[in-house]
Amino acid sequence: MTLLARHVAELLQTQGTWVDWERSVDAFKAGSPDTPVTGIAVGWQSLQAAVEEAHALGCNLFITHEPTFYDHWDRDPQALATPPARAKRAWLERTGMVVYRCHDVWDRFPKIGIPDAWADYLGIGPVVAADDFHRVLAIPRVTAWELVTMVLERVRRLGQQAVLFSGAKDQMVSRVGIGTGAITSAQAMLTMGADAILATDDGISQWREGSYLADMGVPLLTVNHAVAEIPGVRKMAAYLQQQFPGTPVHNVGRTCTFEILAHQHSNEQGLRMLRPTLDALPPVELPAGYALRSMREDELWAYLEVMNHSCFNGGADEAWFRDAFDDPIFEPSFIQIIWRGDRPVAAVGAWQGRDHTMGMLHWLGVRRDERGAGLGKAITLAGLHRLKARGFGQAMLHTQSWRKQAVAAYLRMGFEPHPDELASEQVWQRVLAELEAWRATNGRR
Structure with missing residues (x-):
């Protein structure tokens, strides 16, 4: 049987039992539903560049998640009368490209629709609460800024170069509310138990919800609307390829x-x-x-695994390691690793400064899901003991001002502020004052 464009639309529509079809935007936006399909292109939005990419791939059916003509319903007379809309419509008619919008169905499609695909792609924790358009993820208890780095590691693979953040970097969080589309309710996610919000730029207003969350003391992370929905769009393409194995299906667009x-x-x-x-x-x-032991020659993977679950989120590889420990005197035994069975859970480099006169604790980390058991103190001491065995009489380390727990722990372990060109005496006075305020809020630690 020849696959027609309407067969694809009918498949999607029969799955969307939750859609009010009298008020849905899911419909054909250009072309004839009875067009025989040569290939299916799936994209987040049917921009001119995207439909041209689809055409070049031999596709004549474009499934778009977002509007084609700059209006949610694709029927605003002013939008349709604009030069780019007229040019796009003429191009679609000339090429015979059919455009169908699948929005309302895929926004709530179980397991592989937009919200669940986003949660799955992030991979930072299981879903512990959900409604139609939001999810709450349980993550290891981390600072809000660590959460930013975790999210950034994922979204950079989709072309996003940064994550917007507002709030206290040192605030501890463990329940992340995530939203995807143009309508995201921070209040709904807070009611569901979220203590941090990951929203989209189209889904939240900084002057409205952003200010509300600031006054609530809830950290807010913001990513691009498209980025949050691309995982679901890609799953739609995979789904259609399964349903129509004899027809080429391509992901297209930015x-x-x-x-x-x-x-x-x-x-x-x-x-x-x-x-x-x-x-x-x-x-x-x-x-x-x-158990604690020095790293063996064949255990670099173990150190990198700890780094990628503590200081990084997948960015620590062998090239990074060579750069971090670039010195002919390096020995694997300089790296101290704590193991839980055959799983490395904490690590530190007992390293040295550039002039080799000062010992240095270098790239210390404890897996996020192993924190709270005293391993931070243990691996710090392990590094200090190894430095002493190497003949050093002092030890330096580098940290950040937002790592309040770490700074407090290092002070308890005999470290002192070291004002220098990186952080002056005045900066340290501010940091210590902030630390006292943090202790008052979080308990003396």
Whole structure:
């Protein structure tokens, strides 16, 4: 049987039992439903460049998630009368391209629709609460800024160069509310138990919901609308390929709607801390079931695994390691790793400064899902003991001002503020004042 455009539309419509078809935007926007299909292109939006890409691939049916003619219903007379709309319509008629919009069906399609596909793509934690258009994800308890880095690692693969953030970087979060489309309710996600919100640029207004969340003290992360929905659009293409195996199906169009030119990476304030002596170090104490040992030659994977679940989110590879420990004197035993069975859970490099006169704790991390068991203190002490064994009498480390828990822990372990060109005495005074305020809010630690 010849596959017609209407057969594809009918398949999608029969799945959407939740759609009010008298009020739905899902419909043909251009071309004849009785057109024999040579190929199917699936894209987030049927921009001129996207439909031309589809045409070049031999597709004559374009399934779009968002509007074609700049209006939600694709029927606004003013929008349809604009030069780009007229030019696009003429091009579609000339080429015979059929455009069908699948929005209302795919926004709520179980498991592979827009919200669930976004949650699955993020991969930061399981869904613990859901309504029609929102999900709440349970994640290991991390700072809001660590959550930003986790999200950025995922969205950069879809072409987004940054994540917008407002709130306190050091605030601890464990339930992330996620929304996707142009209508995202922060209040709904808070009611569902979220303590941080990940929204889209079209779905939330900074002056309205953004200010509300700021006054509520809830961190807000914002990503591009398209980026949050591309995982679902790609799953739609895979679904159609399964349903119509004899017809080519292609993903087309852009995955992020903008680029960024930034004058700086972020507003992070780096800090250096010094332990003036390595005498009388406390012993390393580990919870039952954990073991500490130096890294072996064939265990670089273990160190990278810890880094990619603590300091990074997949960006630490062998090239990064070679750059971080670029010195002929390097030995695998300089790296200390704590294991839980055959799983590496914490690690640190017992390294040295550029002039080799100062010991340095380098790239220390504890897996996010292993925090709270005292492993941060244990791996710090393990690094200090290894530095002492290497003959160093002092140790330096680098951290950031938003890592309040870490700064407090290092102070308890004998480290002192080290004002320098990175952070002056005045900066340290501010950091210590903020730390006192943080302790008052979070309990003396």
